Structures are given as C-alpha cells and as structure tokens.
Amino acid sequence: MLYLQFVFLLLMLYTGSRYGGIGLGVVSGIGLAVEVFIFGMAPTSPPITVMLIILAVVTCASILEAAGGLKYMLQVAERLLRSNPRRITILGPLVTYTMTFMLGTGHAVYSIMPIIGDVALKNNIRPERPMAAASVASQLGITASPISAAVVYYLSQLSNINPNITLLTILSVTVPSTLCGCIAMSIYSLRRGKELKDDKEYQKRLQDPVWGERIRNTTATTLDEVLPTSARNAVLIFLLALVTIVIIAMVPSIRTLAEGQKPIAMSVIIQMMMLAFGGLILIVTKTKTNKVPEGVVFKSGMVAAIAIFGIAWMSDTYFQHAMPSFKVGITAMVQDYPWTFALAMFIVSVVINSQAATCRMMLPVGLGLGLPPALLIGIMPSCYGYFFIPNYPSDIATCNFDTTGTTKIGKFYFNHSFMVPGLISVITACLVGYALATIII
Secondary structure, three states, X not given: OHXXXXXXXHHHHHHHHOOOHHHHHHHHHHHHHHHHHOOOOOOOOOOHHHHHHHHHHHHHHHHHHHOOHHXXXXXXXXXXXXXXXXXXXXXXXXXXXXXXXXXXXXXXXXXXXXXXXXXXXHOOOOOHHHHHHHHHHHHHHHHHOOOOHHHHHHHHHHHHHXXXXXXXXXXXXXXXXXXXXXXXXXXXXXXXXXXXXXXXXXXXXXXXXXXXXXXXXXXXXXXXXXXXXXXXXXXXXXXXXXXXXHHHHHOHHHHOOOOOOOOOOHHHHHHHHHHHHHHHHHHHHOOOHHHHHHOHHXXXXXXXXXXXXXXXXXXXXXXXXXXXXXXXXXXXXXXXXXXXXXXXXXXXXXXXXXXXXXXXXXXXXXXXXXXXXXXXXXXXXXXXXXXXXXXXXXXXXXXHHOOOXXXXXXXXXXXXXXXXXXXXXXXXXXXXXXXXXXXXX
16 A cells, blocks of 8 residues: 555645646645545644745845846856856856855756857857756756755754764755866766867758847847946855854854754755845845746746755655655665665656655655765765756756757757756765765764
8 A cells, every 4th residue: 555655645746746846845735645644644733943044045046036146146256267268168067056055956057048158159069068967067066055054954854863964064065066067067078068169060050040130130138238336235244144153153052042052954944044134135235125026946946945845744744654654664674775765766756756855854764764974975966867858947948049050959859958968977976975975084
C-alpha cells in the first residue's frame, strides 16, 4: 500500500507541474486531502518557516527592484560583460550566479540574458555557449546564497542536530562547490556546438527576411537609461543586509540576548533583517509601495511560496507516515552508496521544479534515515535537477531571447541546450561538495 501511495504522490506532483508554480501548490492540496481523509495519514505541520523566509527575502528584494536597484546591478554587470566580450562564455554564467547569490532567487536572469546574447552575437560567439550556461548558473547559485530558502531551511534543521553547524559552515561547502560546477560547465561550453559561420540552421535563419532583420539589428542594453542615485543607495543597503546577516552568523553571542538563553535561530534573524533592511530601502530611497508588487521578483517569489506550501505539506505527510517501514532497507543502501540519496533528490527536483521544496521534502527523509550532516550538505546541489526537462521559465525564456536559434529544445525534447551544462555543473558541485564537507564538518 505504501508503494501505491508513493505512486499517487508522484502523480500529484507531476499533475501539478503541468500547471506551473501555483498549480503545484493547489494540486498538492488535493493530494494532501486524499492522504488524510482517504489513506488515513496524520497531517504534519505546514512549512511555515520556509514560507516566512521566502516572504521576507522576496519582500526585501522586491523593494530593491522597485527602487531601481536591480537595474543598477544589471548596468554594472553589463559594463563588465561589454568590457570583456571575448570572455562572455565564462563571465556570463558567473554574472548570473552572482546575482542569484545576492538575491536568493534566479528569476533576475530574465533581464541580463538578452544582454549576454547580444554581446556573444556581436563577437561572433555562438550565443548558446554563454546563454545556456548562464541559465543553469542562475539556478545553481541558489544553494550558495545565504538568503535562499533552501539554504536557510538546511540551516534551521541541521543546527538543531549539531550546534556547530552554522550558516558559514554550509556556505563554506556550497559556495566553492557550486562555483567549481559553474566554472566546469563554462569551460565545456567554450567549444560546444558549431561556429556561427558553419551552422546551417543559423545561416538559414539569417537569410530569412524577418529573422535576419532581428538578428542584424538587435541591440539589448540597459546602459542608455540614467538611474537616480537612490538606485545605487538601494543596492548598498541591500549589500549591507547580507553583510549584517553573515556577521551575526559568525558571532553567535550577538544572537544571545540574555545569559542562559539559547541564541535566536538564524532563520528568525534572516526574516528579521530582510524585513528591516527592506524598510530602510523603502524609506531612504522614497520608493512608492504600490510599485513593489509589480516587479518580477515579487510575482515569482509569491508563486514559489504557494508551491512550497502545498508540495512540502503533502510530501512531508506521506514520508512521516511511511518512514518507519522504509527506514531499514533504504538506510543500508544509502550508507553503502551515498550517491543514491543525491540521485533521489535530483529526481524529486526534476518533478517539482523547486530547490527549496526539494530540500523541504527530502532533508527530513535524510535525517530520518540517519544520514550524516556532512553527506547531506555535500550533496545539496543535487536539489537542482529541473533543467533535465526543459520546462522551467528561465530556460524557456533563454531560448526565446536567443534570436539566432542556437539555444533550443531539440527534436527529441531531452537533447536540449541545458542538459549537458546542467549535468556537468551538478555532478561537479556534488563531488566537490562531498569532498569539502568530509573535511570541514
């Protein structure tokens, strides 16, 4: 019966994925109701902490976007890319990775992707090379961001088991490992695909009156817009928020208000700091509050919160019910072959299209199986597997932004531009992460 119920869980996740982010959340609600009232499972608690973290981070980042801070960051990034155009295949992914590291979300990639494609095309570099890698890098950076919901959830759970595990402990593993993954796929991408002059599909598109006009006259830039000083100030305040969070994480005594009390949890600190610094940005830059919900960051963040609400609650209810029966057999397999749990996380991510939801779903399973924290942190990048099926918004948008048609979804669906860079980056990150975690933790 447990296996049939697991198949039902996967069916609900797959059905929800066909409707997108909010669809995942509400279809998972159907699954939860069936689990409780038909299968007789006891409902667990909804993922309140993760949702509050997402709300706080998204609110602050949305205020940054409304204040013009995101455009300021894009201009800085564009100047870097245009001053080193021949290195676009290396710098493009590093830029999107860095933006995700700072913002805690990969959805800012939509604004920089046309610029990466423009720089590549103007220098006769196959746009697929930097664009596909940049799309993957924007998602790979989530497990390296100190304010991403995935990282903070890991911290909240593992610090309860081992007080020596801090935010810096996790980042000291995930930052270098994902950077190695990013660089590895960028090096691979340097020579991937045919040169533009030898690409028959591109040359055919170039001869087409409509496409040829778009390719020859396309110019994507943010540098022609003069931004107010408040845009720069918003970025500086946001950076100060990140620095403040890291300092508080480094000095636990700051979080201890009175002698004998337990330090305030970092998940609470991050929520507090994001709200506070969001308020500072709003006041200092005099940003109108009605602009905040209109941005890309706010909309995508709210969708993510609803998706995680349903997914995590439904899956947690199932695994808490099934764990006593699964534990013995699965524990032995995973302890002998640790990579099997990384594969399980990867597969779950392919289905549910969310790293935070994957971590919220799978970390309790790993802890329930008695897996060591070092293993769980080392393989954390495996929660990014949704490049495998090319239906994620950033991948679809990247294909649309590439006017040359070199970044594409192949005839056989799985032979798309993101497959090999994604596999290289995730496998490299997990191998490096596991090696580092065994040393650091």
